[in-house]
Amino acid sequence: MNGLRVVPTWRHGQERLYVCLMDGRNVAWYDREAARINLLSEDRRADVLEALGPFLTGPVTVGPPPVPTPAELARLSLHPDDDLAPNRPGEALLVALDRDPGPPHRLRPDPRRRALLAEQVVGEALDRLDGAGWHTLHSIPLPGGDRLHHLLIGPGGLFAVHALYARKQRVLLADPMVTLGRHEPYPLLRRVRAAADRASYALTAEVHPILALTAQATISAAAPPREVRVLQDTDLPSLARLGGVLKPADVEALHAMARDRNTWGRV
Structure with missing residues (x-):
């Protein structure tokens, strides 16, 4: 012994x-x-x-244990309340529904639950990229009550991903307007671009906007939207093939910065 x-x-x-x-x-x-x-x-x-x-x-x-990188040291110094990495997809909606589930009987489904489903489906697809050198943060709060649905960081760059529930509906894109089924058009593409711009400002790095549609939507567009990439949730794994933009050390450093709640307080 x-x-x-x-x-x-x-x-x-x-x-x-x-x-x-x-x-x-x-x-x-x-x-x-x-x-x-x-x-x-x-x-x-x-x-x-x-x-x-x-x-x-x-x-x-x-x-011996490997020497911590600056990004790892920054992560270890974070207070748990300031670390956004544990956020689940749709974290803000989960909290809101827990606090106010709404009346038990509704004539129409609660739109928050459809929005939550979209964020969960998209978030789970993005989380599966983790093994390919990517990191995803979910439900990042922004000043003014807004938030980023998802932030994807990896070898191919940074992407602000907005999830939209569009189950088997026709989605008409006429930049900046988006028309979902029979609903009134609204300037969603402008909002998606603005969220990516705020993330770029916070991280001092280029962040590309993505609109992710869930559940077999039919997309129609007279012309490709400016700057915004529109993908089905089933197409999100293709992002893993992107590379040549960020080195592994840059990915880790940006992830450490982005997961800190204080990074987003002035955007």
Whole structure:
């Protein structure tokens, strides 16, 4: 026996195996997803590898913990109330519906619930890009009561994504007006561009506007909208193929900046 014990834990949905002394002090931890053993002391390398032996399933990297990047240090210094990363898709609508669910019997569906469904569908599609080097933030509050539905940051740049519920409806685009089904037209494209401009100002980087339509909408347009990319929710995975704009370090730095609530207080 080498006086070490292995304690499994879960952090942010990921399993880590901590190697501890009998008095509870950590000497190493094993991150299975990264296939890395982080040693706090090189003196215990052989003992740590022996203790973790039954848990290793393939090649691993062994060494001291990596030095935090400036972006990671900025994230770690954030107060939990100022960190927007935990926001769920449609966070603001979820809170509003929880506070005021509306009358139990309505002649027409609550439009907030359709808007929430759109943000959830689009948000889930964007979250699936995370493994390709992208980050998504949801429901970013802006001064004046407005908000960004989603902000996508990755190798292909930054995108402010506005989700619109358009289930099997005809969507007519006549910049800046958008007509959804039989509803009255309204200048949604102007709002989508304005949100991207505010994000550009906050992050001092170019942010491209996207209008994301959910559930098999039929799109008609006399001419392509100025600057705004219009996509179906099923087309959002194609954004993962974009690249050549931001380096990984730039992506992390912008993500650290964007997740800080204070970044958005003056836009």
